[in-house]
Amino acid sequence: MRLRRWRQTRLGLLFISPWVIGFAVFYLYPFFATLYYSFTSFTGVGNPVPVGLANYSGLIHDGTFRTALFNTFYYTIIEVPLSTAAALGLAILLNMKVRGQAIYRTLFYMPSIVPVVASSLIFVWIFQPSFGVVNSLLTDIHVQGPTWFFSITWSKPTFILLGLWGLGQPMVIYLAALQGVPKEMYEVAALEGAGPLQRLRNVTLPMISPIILFNVILSLVLSIQYFTQAQVIESPPGSPGSSTMFYVTYYYQQAFTDLHLGYASAMAFLLFILVLIVTVLLLKTSSRWVYYENDQR
Amino acid sequence: MIEKIHSTERAREGAVWRRSGRRQRRRRAALTSTVLIATSATLVLAACGGTAASSSSNSSSGVVNLTWQTMWSGNTLTLLSQMVNAFNSSHPGIHVTESNIPSATGDAKLLSEIAAGDPPDVFTEWNPVLGEYAADGTIQSLAPYLTGKYAGLEKWEYPIALQGGQYKGTLYALPMSMNSWALYYNKSMLKAAGISAPPTTMAELYADQAKEWKISGNKLSQIGFYPIYNLGFEYFGSFFGAVNCFNSAGQYDFAGCKGAQSEASFLAQYDKYPYADVAAMQTAYGAVAGGDDDAFVAGKEGFNMDGPWEGAQNIPVTNPAMTSNFGVEAFPGTEPAPSTFGQGNYNIVPKGAAHPSAAFTFISWLAGFDNVSFTSQIDPKGGWMPASPAIVSAPAYQTWLKANPWLQVFVNQMSSPYSVTPTLTKSESEFETAEATATEAIGEKTKTPQQALAYIDAQANSGAGG
Numbered sequence: 001m002r003l004r005r006w007r008q009t010r011l012g013l014l015f016i017s018p019w020v021i022g023f024a025v026f027y028l029y030p031f032f033a034t035l036y037y038s039f040t041s042f043t044g045v046g047n048p049v050p051v052g053l054a055n056y057s058g059l060i061h062d063g064t065f066r067t068a069l070f071n072t073f074y075y076t077i078i079e080v081p082l083s084t085a086a087a088l089g090l091a092i093l094l095n096m097k098v099r100g101q102a103i104y105r106t107l108f109y110m111p112s113i114v115p116v117v118a119s120s121l122i123f124v125w126i127f128q129p130s131f132g133v134v135n136s137l138l139t140d141i142h143v144q145g146p147t148w149f150f151s152i153t154w155s156k157p158t159f160i161l162l163g164l165w166g167l168g169q170p171m172v173i174y175l176a177a178l179q180g181v182p183k184e185m186y187e188v189a190a191l192e193g194a195g196p197l198q199r200l201r202n203v204t205l206p207m208i209s210p211i212i213l214f215n216v217i218l219s220l221v222l223s224i225q226y227f228t229q230a231q232v233i234e235s236p237p238g239s240p241g242s243s244t245m246f247y248v249t250y251y252y253q254q255a256f257t258d259l260h261l262g263y264a265s266a267m268a269f270l271l272f273i274l275v276l277i278v279t280v281l282l283l284k285t286s287s288r289w290v291y292y293e294n295d296q297r
Numbered sequence: 298m299i300e301k302i303h304s305t306e307r308a309r310e311g312a313v314w315r316r317s318g319r320r321q322r323r324r325r326a327a328l329t330s331t332v333l334i335a336t337s338a339t340l341v342l343a344a345c346g347g348t349a350a351s352s353s354s355n356s357s358s359g360v361v362n363l364t365w366q367t368m369w370s371g372n373t374l375t376l377l378s379q380m381v382n383a384f385n386s387s388h389p390g391i392h393v394t395e396s397n398i399p400s401a402t403g404d405a406k407l408l409s410e411i412a413a414g415d416p417p418d419v420f421t422e423w424n425p426v427l428g429e430y431a432a433d434g435t436i437q438s439l440a441p442y443l444t445g446k447y448a449g450l451e452k453w454e455y456p457i458a459l460q461g462g463q464y465k466g467t468l469y470a471l472p473m474s475m476n477s478w479a480l481y482y483n484k485s486m487l488k489a490a491g492i493s494a495p496p497t498t499m500a501e502l503y504a505d506q507a508k509e510w511k512i513s514g515n516k517l518s519q520i521g522f523y524p525i526y527n528l529g530f531e532y533f534g535s536f537f538g539a540v541n542c543f544n545s546a547g548q549y550d551f552a553g554c555k556g557a558q559s560e561a562s563f564l565a566q567y568d569k570y571p572y573a574d575v576a577a578m579q580t581a582y583g584a585v586a587g588g589d590d591d592a593f594v595a596g597k598e599g600f601n602m603d604g605p606w607e608g609a610q611n612i613p614v615t616n617p618a619m620t621s622n623f624g625v626e627a628f629p630g631t632e633p634a635p636s637t638f639g640q641g642n643y644n645i646v647p648k649g650a651a652h653p654s655a656a657f658t659f660i661s662w663l664a665g666f667d668n669v670s671f672t673s674q675i676d677p678k679g680g681w682m683p684a685s686p687a688i689v690s691a692p693a694y695q696t697w698l699k700a701n702p703w704l705q706v707f708v709n710q711m712s713s714p715y716s717v718t719p720t721l722t723k724s725e726s727e728f729e730t731a732e733a734t735a736t737e738a739i740g741e742k743t744k745t746p747q748q749a750l751a752y753i754d755a756q757a758n759s760g761a762g763g
Contacts, residue, residue: 043429043433044408044411044412044433045411045412045430045433045434045435046433046434046435121584121585124577124580124581124584125581125584128577128578128581129515129516129517129573129574129577130515130516130517130518130574130577130578131516131518131581132581144514144515145515147571147573147574147577148577149577149580150572150573150574150576150577150580151573152741152743233580235527235576235580235583236527236730236733236734236737238734239576239734239737240572240573240576240737240741241737241738241741241743242734253730256404256405256408257404257726257730258724258726258727258730259408259429259726261408
């Protein structure tokens with residue numbers, strides 16, 4: 001019996017070996033290598049020189065690092081709830097049976113398939129303060145528009161607005177989840193006298209809460225790693241006045257511009273710890289607000 | 298019917314399986330595992346790209362194969378192909394394959410290749426990074442190859458082109474496309490402002506450009522001149538004696554450098570104009586035409602400090618209507634002869650390259666040594682300054698100069714004794730990043746000029762770590 005089980009286990013391991021090897025080579029090794037390099041001074045060539053905890057203590061005293069941390073926190077704390085609410089709201093609207101429903105769904109999904117760099121450059125023109133569409137519209141209603149991406153005050157909110165451009169992906173996932181909610185539950189709730197808001201609060205949201213959790217975690221991780229749009233739009237990266245110096249922007253600068261790979265490795269490892277803590281906290285608190293139908297049976 | 302056939306086959310397989318017994322199962326499991334492991338290993342190796350085929354090698358016919366990694370994009374790629382084809386045709390013993398990986402990804406890939414001990418035979422880099430590579434021992438000194446017909450190569454180059462490839466006096470790289478900076482002006486905007494001739498002093502420049510700004514309410518539609526943008530601090534350094542400011546200990550000392558203080562004051566003179574609006578306009582124009590456009594090319598800026606590629610490539614390609622509407626002059630003011638600071642894209646042979654001698658032959662050819670005629674035709678197409686006066690003297694280049702007389706300013710600057718190139722240091726990247734941030738801080742008025750200089754020193758001097 002034991003021999004048979006061992007054979008089965010061995011066969012199972014053999015079948016998953018392509019994944020295991022890929023994981024070990026492309027994830028596990030880089031992970032431990034990053035951890036090792038974070039305790040060294042390394043420029044990418046020659047031998048890394050051990051420096052103990054110097055990179056980590058350097059980060060504590062690094063003003064730009066603190067700014068990057070703050071900017072990333074600012075972006076995440078606003079972007080994640082805003083994009084979650086907007087994507088969910090859109091999905092609820094697009095789930096209603098109205099004429100042209102498929103066209104609306106396509107229209108709202110389409111922006112998310114535009115490459116990030118292309119959409120960033122388009123938004124440079126949309127938010128151009130002197131001849132962009134947004135400020136022209138604001139001028140029409142006698143409001144003086146800001147300089148958006150190029151204002152120390154407005155740059156981060158503008159990137160948050162740009163983030164809403166890619167709502168299509170979570171919206172489609174919410175839409176699929178909404179269609180999985182049994183109609184009978186709405187019928188029963190209606191019979192009990194529940195209005196639309198009560199049905200949303202007491203039926204829809206609990207039923208799709210696992211999907212909300214999934215999207216929130218995904219959105220959180222992506223927000224903490226925010227990089228491409230800011231790197232493409234701002235020159236020098238992080239400007240104006242360090243207001244768009246996000247965590248990964250600074251990490252990239254340290255690693256690939258200044259060749260401080262040891263320092264950047266420490267940043268990368270801290271980023272991993274940060275994402276891990278946030279994700280674990282979210283999962284821990286999820287038992288209070290996520291409803292798993294199977295658990296109740 | 299199909300379902301029936303499938304079930305018959307499954308039944309047959311089942312019968313075979315049952316008959317074969319334990320030994321057969323073992324054999325099959327072993328075979329399965331071998332196939333899986335082999336497949337996995339192949340996939341991993343393929344993904345790593347670490348096969349021997351990727352490295353340079355001698356083919357069986359005795360031809361040396363070289364890989365050349367560049368980071369260009371856009372129109373320049375066509376020129377690179379022409380250069381590679383011309384070299385391969387004229388050097389039957391060497392075959393070059395060009396691999397192009399655009400900038401950001403290219404830097405990362407290059408670093409990975411160097412770290413993994415599998416670098417390309419030749420790579421092209423913006424020369425300020427040379428100091429870091431040379432200090433770390435990543436790249437080869439070219440001194441051993443400066444013998445025989447190459448003995449006169451260093452003297453053949455313009456002094457600023459030569460210095461751009463030297464680290465602590467040793468030659469590490471050869472130039473391919475040199476830069477020089479001069480002041481472009483928009484003729485029709487000058488005329489519209491009632492100015493009959495381009496400025497000859499900095500005071501005149503300031504007064505002339507002031508007439509060209511168009512700001513209505515909060516809308517900027519035209520820029521006069523705005524030096525506090527991008528690497529402004531670097532571009533104007535040579536006119537104030539602020540390119541190489543080091544103290545006796547060899548550390549950056551811009552805060553204590555009179556030239557740098559003058560330059561910072563010059564930049565701060567323009568801080569009354571709206572930095573954010575200028576940045577927004579320049580970024581918007583830069584977002585089209587692959588970054589080859591700017592407010593000057595679009596006809597929305599009166600004066601612009603730029604390199605020869607602006608007139609040779611950006612304007613003709615992006616806005617041909619501007620071709621006859623611009624002039625170029627040396628930056629008015631500070632020196633008795635036209636000067637500039639020179640930088641450029643240089644070709645480098647990494648340590649560990651399999652065929653350094655062949656690589657040197659290739660990069661000296663790219664610089665134009667022993668290849669003057671071809672280079673004198675290619676440099677104008679790229680908007681690149683030649684590495685040597687010998688190329689400028691060639692008939693093709695002279696023809697180009699006659700057709701584009703504005704280019705003469707840049708040519709004069711290359712041989713000017715007042716032109717300088719930044720001394721390469723290990724922390725040149727940090728220095729450049731700090732210069733850009735300091736320039737922006739002056740424009741945004743978040744730092745006083747003196748604070749901006751102190752910031753440059755602090756950042757650049759702390760940048761020797763890893």
